[in-house]
Amino acid sequence: MDKIIPEIDKKKEYRPKNTPSKVEEPMVAYSSQVMPLAFLSVISSRNLPSTKLPGKALTALQNETSLTPQEIADILGVSKSKYYDLIKMTDLGQKNIDALADFATLWNKGIEAFDGDKQLLREWLLSRNENLGGIQPIKLLSSRIGRRELENAFLRIEHSLYG
Numbered sequence: 001m002d003k004i005i006p007e008i009d010k011k012k013e014y015r016p017k018n019t020p021s022k023v024e025e026p027m028v029a030y031s032s033q034v035m036p037l038a039f040l041s042v043i044s045s046r047n048l049p050s051t052k053l054p055g056k057a058l059t060a061l062q063n064e065t066s067l068t069p070q071e072i073a074d075i076l077g078v079s080k081s082k083y084y085d086l087i088k089m090t091d092l093g094q095k096n097i098d099a100l101a102d103f104a105t106l107w108n109k110g111i112e113a114f115d116g117d118k119q120l121l122r123e124w125l126l127s128r129n130e131n132l133g134g135i136q137p138i139k140l141l142s143s144r145i146g147r148r149e150l151e152n153a154f155l156r157i158e159h160s161l162y163g
Helices: 036-041 056-065 069-076 080-087 094-113 118-126 137-142 144-158
Strands: none
Touching: 036 056, 036 094, 056 069, 056 080, 056 094, 069 080, 069 094, 069 137, 094 118, 094 144, 118 137, 137 144
16 A cells, blocks of 8 residues: 655745744853853853853953952952952852953953063053053053053054053
8 A cells, every 4th residue: 555645845944833043042151161251252232131150250260361369359349358259159240241341352452462462461450550640550440431541552552652
């Protein structure tokens, strides 16, 4: 007995009903070996609300940048003790991730301005700078306005307008 097989329309694409066409998943740093600067550099305003970053990323960031816990706490606008509390958290929260993403972008611009020399960038950040009102550039990292000033300073350094 022959079975009758219906003709399949080969021009139609098969997709089960109620199946999304693309994956919608929040950005999450899954690994304990997080490289925060790379992860933070790809965060946009569109995916920030769904982005998750564990507190352990702060210690990885500290290792990556050679910044002290107090310096990173200042970037986040928190006390040093709050910084240590954040390290224990499973998610740093949108406000902290936003500040860190802004910092990561700025850090990468600084690395470019100093031709890839992280140690020279760190020394510059810790030295008083007359072109920035006689303060240490690292002190400007704690506010958005300060970070914009640093961004402009890095552009001037890249274009050899001042050192």
